[in-house]
Amino acid sequence: MTKQNEQKPHHHGDLSEALIEAGISLLNEGGVDALTLRKCAARAGVSHAAPAHHFKGLKGLMTAIITRGFLLFADEMNVNIAAAHDDPKSRLHGCCIGYLKFSRENSALASIIFDKTNCYNDDEKWNTAADSAYQVLIDICAPFNHPYGDAEITQIAVWTMLEGYVNFERKGVINNSDRNRKPLDINLLIDMLKLEIAG
Amino acid sequence: MTKQNEQKPHHHGDLSEALIEAGISLLNEGGVDALTLRKCAARAGVSHAAPAHHFKGLKGLMTAIITRGFLLFADEMNVNIAAAHDDPKSRLHGCCIGYLKFSRENSALASIIFDKTNCYNDDEKWNTAADSAYQVLIDICAPFNHPYGDAEITQIAVWTMLEGYVNFERKGVINNSDRNRKPLDINLLIDMLKLEIAG
């Protein structure tokens, strides 16, 4: 039984957290267009002026949401890397599974996360969170040879294939649930790069 | 000297074409958010109710714009394929250059073109135009071996890498104009797939 006649406190307690969670669930349910200050406020149970007051307008809220997104993204990759066998190729495959999982479970968030124009680029937390995600990529590619140039080329090749794959999946160009043959595996695509372990 | 007191004809002449061109230039200048019925109408010099009347609302206009987009996209790839040396790898590289060129010169249009939810999926011209673009990919991959499975896997590997690359470029994750070393070449990434000519 829920409490009746409960006085709503004037101070929320953790409005920032509530608005970020509201924003992420709105993105998941209604896509990018569903992310508005007013809807976030309604879902967090505060007046629609509150988020504009708490953050510095819509862009401030988006900066906070994308910051959280990068942390969730890095976490998902790290969890799946930790669950893989402890050799470079298995760890790379784990990273891909994490990338894919994050993108599938947070489709709209994943579609806006890399676009810097959505954020205040001088926000410290945002920069730190973004770096933590990019660092996963850097670390996972480090053990391999880079026959085509420096490490950055290997990183971009892997990241690019992942990003293209989830983009097409999101837009329905690749539809793994609707084909007769074995679902296309992102790890198969990564294997086509034939990365070799250095040493 | 422009004509003064010229009577504006009640019938436009080629409103459909004018609205499609207006829409594409709006996308190029102001991104996806700039594409509205009212702005297209203003740019085409008609009342803002005209596009809603001519097409079946906003979605109808978007279907027409994306249809045009696929034709421009296929053209750009075909032009660059025709300009390449007549061997499979050079033709593939030409295709990549065309893909890249289209995406750079029509950034916002390229970012919405693959998303089927923007269009009336039963529109015949849209289906034909989209198929003509996908067919370029199919044809360009046909001469190669498919050691990882059927031809579709080769196609998706190439297309995925291109799409990831232009997405990152669009969002500033890859920034070829702002690095000290040689610009990253999409053809280098495609070469990493080590496609072998069948025979």
Next chain:
DNA sequence: TGTACATCAGTGAACGCGCGTTCACTGATGTAC
């Protein structure tokens, strides 16, 4: 322990904006005779 006061998080009403859609209409075009 109690009081006065400063701080500031969140309120709620109001504002103007641009949007897509609707609809009775106008006037140019084309066709039937």
Next chain:
DNA sequence: TGTACATCAGTGAACGCGCGTTCACTGATGTAC
């Protein structure tokens, strides 16, 4: 060749909608004394 009429592309005014922002305010919290 001329007339009557049907068609229909585009008009313009009106509508309601949701949006971000602003701002005087309220009331809870925390601190100084």
